[in-house]
Amino acid sequence: MRQFLALLMISLSLSGAVYAQSSADFDLVKPTIDTFMDGASRNDATIHEQFWHDDLTYTSSNGTRFGKQQLMQGVISAGPTVPAEDYWSWYTAEDFSYKPFGDMVIINFMLVAHSESNAGYGRQEYFNSGVLVWQDGRWQALNWQATKRQPD
DSSP: OHHHHHHHHHHHHHHHHHHHHOOOOGGGHHHHHHHHHHHHHTTOHHHHHHHEEEEEEEEOTTSOEEOHHHHHHHHHHHOOOOOBTTEEEEEEEEEEEEEEETTEEEEEEEEEEEEEETTEEEEEEEEEEEEEEEETTEEEEEEEEEEEOOOO
């Protein structure tokens, strides 16, 4: 019995130490995604630079895989998104969930690409999954997967 209690105490103390070592602020996961969605809607290079980790692996919905440097080249070459008089688009995150693991978190959500034009409202949905790491006092996407949702 003493051995069991000793083992239990050691296990509890170690699990508490592992938990205490995490400095990640999980309350900032969803606001980070929301800020990114807003910045991505405007193709804001500063928001992209802050969100994507330098060692990013991104798998796009069209099946291509690339890193942060190639992603940033595309963002910068496209320039900021300015709403046209007759067209506007923006992104939101729906059905958001996350699973924390120390200073990392796995996120899953539905990225919704909204558009409005003279022709009306449009909506495209993408399943997005990512691995974010808490580094330099912020969440950064280390791995990202986007898959266009197929109609039901």
